[in-house]
Amino acid sequence: MTAALIAGTAAIVLVVLARIQPSLPVMMPSYTGWHGSYSDVATWFAWVLGDTTEPGYAHSALAGAMMLLGGYLAQQAFKLRKRWMGFPVASGTGLFGWAVGSGALGLILSNAAWGWTIAVSGMWQPTFVPFASVPPAVVLVYGGRRSVALTGAVLGAALSTPIALLAVNFGCRPLGLPPVVGATTGMAISALMTFALCRHLPWMRVPTVVVPRCSAGSPHHFVDTTRQGPLWLSRRVLADFTDAQFIGNEWASAGLLAGTVISYLLNPAMASNVGVLLPELLTSQALTAAVAVALWHRQWATYGWYPTFVPVVSIAPATVLASHGSVQAIVVGAVLGAVIGPPFAAAVARRLPPDFHPFIGNVVSMAVSTTMIVTTLSAIPGFG
Incomplete structure (x- = not known):
């Protein structure tokens, strides 16, 4: 009932936003038209900041700034053991600053080194991937040190x-697959290579950080997941919106969503590369998060953490975009994603070596499940 209420409320709010936005004037210029010109420093910086929200299909500098501010406030509350801190950021490791700092530096280096691909192709490119993959994952395995x-x-x-x-560019676009498949494939392959390489780097000590692995004995990090009710489910659904960035906190997610909606009202091009389909996309994300958390809440109680966020940043929105925002795509993509994505991710994570961050299971599930579901639905009338 709680999941249905959350999804229904989100759908109503987003339908209202979709109705009122066209009547509003464009009040802010778009920076998402950046085409690889490094001389335009302000636009480049806004693009990079917007990349922090790209895992959730948004691309808003305002949303990125509000998300990071929310995560910082949650981390300070975690240190002081405040009751309002929400779910502990960075898996409760206390490494929020190191993880985000490494991810931010990787993001800057990525855009500096590979931003030219946007200029050459004239299309979106996955320059955001370091922020949600290798850099924070390495920190969350090897600890908070400058060398790490x-x-x-x-x-x-x-x-x-x-x-x-x-x-x-050479897989998804020629085959007609969602770009998220290529982005998450890159994350998975590069992570496997990175953690294998780290075993041989003399300055990388033996891993000491314990992160949840969806197995017996996983840390709960000061969160009593056995006391689940409507409030817990609502908080978890909200926190899932920033789990891909290794934050996973309600305050960070509230900042992300608020910034995205504000950007959409000011100018849809500022909020996301999906433009006018943003309300449908957010509806699918809210629905799949609600279904996934309700469906797998016992796994949260057992393991202390479970990858219910997987379909929020992959399967559900990819299905919506592939089907141009139809109602059936919103519902079917959200439900199938919630049923298939999380257990697939958990199964892969359990089989990884202890010095490989379990996020690899998440991105493997995103790539494989999205390919399977979107390809299957595209062959069914009404979804293509």
């Missing part, structure tokens, strides 16, 4: 981005 953060950032820009570029 720098290593993660450099490897993220040197491996994650070019592999994702190859996968998107």
Whole structure:
């Protein structure tokens, strides 16, 4: 009932937004038209900041800034053990600053080194991938040290981005697959290469950070997941919107969503590359998050963490975009994503070596499940 209420409320709010936005004047210029000109420093910076929200299909500098501010406030509350802190950021490791810092440096290096691909192709490119993959994952395995953060950032820009570029441009686009398949494929392959390489780097010590792996004995990090009710479910649904950025907190997600909606009302081109389909996309994300958390809440109680966010940033929105925002795509993509994505991710994560961050299971599930579901639905009348 709680999941239905959340999804229904979100759908109503977003339908209202979709109705009123066309009547509003464009009050802010768009920066999302950046085409790789490094001389335009302000636009380039706004583009990079917007990339922090790209895992959730938004591309809003305002949303990125509000998300990071919300995550910072949640981290300070975590340190002080405040009751209002929400779900602990960065898996409760206390490494929020190091993880985000490494991810931000990797993001800057990625856009500096590979932004020219946007100019050459004239199309969106997955320059955002380091922020949600290798750099923070390396920190969350090897700890908060300068050498670790720098290593993660450099490897993220040197491996994650070019592999994702190859996968998107020479795999997804010719085959008609959603770009998220290529981006997450790049994240998975580069992460496997990175953690294998880190075993041989003399400055990378033995991993000491314990992160949830969807297995017995996973840390709960000060969160009592056994006391689940409507409030817990609502909080978890909200927190899932920033789990892809290794934050996973309600305050950060509230900032992300508020910034995205404000940007959409000011100018749809500022809020996302999907433009006018943003309300439908957010509806699918809210629905799949609600269904996934309600469906897998016992796994949260058992393991202390479960990848219910997987369909929020992959399967559900990709299905909506592939089907041009139809109602049936919103519902079917959200439900199938919630049923298939999380257990697939957990199964892969359990089989990874202890010095490989389990996020690899998440991105493998995103790539495989999205390909399977979108391809299947595209062959059914009404979804193509």
